Amino acid sequence: MRKMDSMKNYLLAAVMLLASMITRAQDHQYSQFFNSPVYLNPALNGQFEGDLRINMIYRNQWSSLPGTLRYMTASIDYNVPQFGGGIGLMFTRANEGTAYYLRNNLAGIYSYSVGGDNYVLSFGLQAGIGNRSIDRSKLVFGDQLDPRLGYIPGSTSAADLGALSNRYYFDSGAGINLVAGNFMAGGALQHINRPNESFSGSPQKMPMRATGHLSYRMDLNPYDNMDDDEKSYFIPSVVYYKQGTSSSVSAGAQYKRRSVNAGLWYRSGGQAGPSSFVLSFIFDLPINREGHEKLRFGLSHDAPTSKLNYSNTSGSSEGSLGYETTLPSRNTPSKFQGAKRCYDFY
Template sequence: MKNNILRSFLLAFTLFLLGNSAYGQDPAFSQFYSNPLYLNPAFAGANNNGCPTTNLNYRDQWPGIGRTYVTYSASYDQHVDALGGGIGLMVAQDQSGSGNLNTLHASLLYSYLLEVNREFTVKAGFEASYRSLNLDWSNLTFGDMIDPTYGFIYNTQEDIINNASNVNFPDFSTGVLGYTEKMYFGFSAHHLTQPNQGFISVSNLPTKYTAHIGGKWPLSRYKNDIITISPNFLYQKQQEFQQFNYGVYINRGPIVGGLWARNSLENFDSFI
């Protein structure tokens, strides 16, 4: 009962954000460089040797509550010399409230590669997406359904039959990436047109801004492998929401380990 009430509250809060002018927040992956196309469209075809790259990601926020926020994503990208850059395809699904609210989006990406000189390269990326939001009103819990003693025993008197259950719209994003042999940095802006995603009233999806920077330097050699250190920093802002991720990777061949931290402007969030 306690978990059901908490899930209902979280979903009701999500609907409040969608139905009003309050801000919304995109799902955020803690290991953001493991989902590069989601981070910045300029990463499309970043592997310039022509080999394709595929990524599969799964995210379950607050799993103890019971699949409250679950996100899946899959992507494919490849550098194509004939196009002067890289192309990519990404599909992602976000489920809120045990699947009562589903967001599905599919994206096509292209990035143009410009070699400024032998040491510095710039990539400019563009992403065109189609988003579909689906809300199952029949599984929602409203305040008039709750009895203080016996819990959820009443039928709601809310008029949910005439409410829209699907919202579909195009979405556009862009980004830039610059890198040398040891340093890289980038900036991206998602939801440039701030499309309407409201079910009941107008609710524009706010633009999300991301800045990231990092590097990779050799520390020592162990047998035939070079051990490297890679510090990274990320900043994201989506209307009132702001987040910082910072940490370091240690690499030895195919083995990668590290320690990360995440916090907002107000307080520390967690270690990753």
């Protein structure tokens, strides 16, 4: 009897530990941060040459490990030239683990810019609804295992899992971005209101996510009389993430030549995961240059370098797709004619 009580206490402790780990889950990070600009910083919303932009990015993380770690973000933003900003909509989905732990977020974004020929300072606000859920029927506990046969199909556990498996909450964020000459620097805060994401009765506040990014664009043909589309650029960047007790840094550079962009990065894992090297290739396919219409396709792959190495995980892969166009009815000039903008860095 004591053995059974001890086993139940152990299982209860395991459930509480699992719940604790889930409630402190960190937001995912994209290696191709430049191909999901609105996720990186809401101040980058509406900051592009055309009128309408659509971005989609998908990440499959550590594909050879048990369970599922898949992430997707889709955004659409509209450039409003009268105030140098725009309005946008972003949807993010995360699928983690064999228990189908899902996180969804739908947010609206508004941005505004001030400045002139020498600099552009942009501000962004984000607000939306988040949802997290878990399929408790996919969890397996010790009293569902036979010492000889393993998992018993159709068995149920005596563990008290509680009734709550789905939660909705309001979520908010804000960002700022400055482009001055060949420098760009920005920062953003997500989950500013610290929403309660707990599945149990006790509150569990979501930690804020802070992001800082810095880029420099070096013209490799400064004295050649060439259009920007014909030049070559070297673009080093640093991105810093911090959420709760976890932090990481992504540092590297891109070589941009006409419609091809190649990058090499190193990302420190911190407590969020293993450190890794990242190789990325981006291809811009102009459809109508005068109408700022283009299709962007990107691929990247992460190779872990720490104890959770490549042979254990098979690394992580990302694919991205972007489309940008100008609407036929648009006849309003941009608020900042001739000034460099954030899209010049990507």
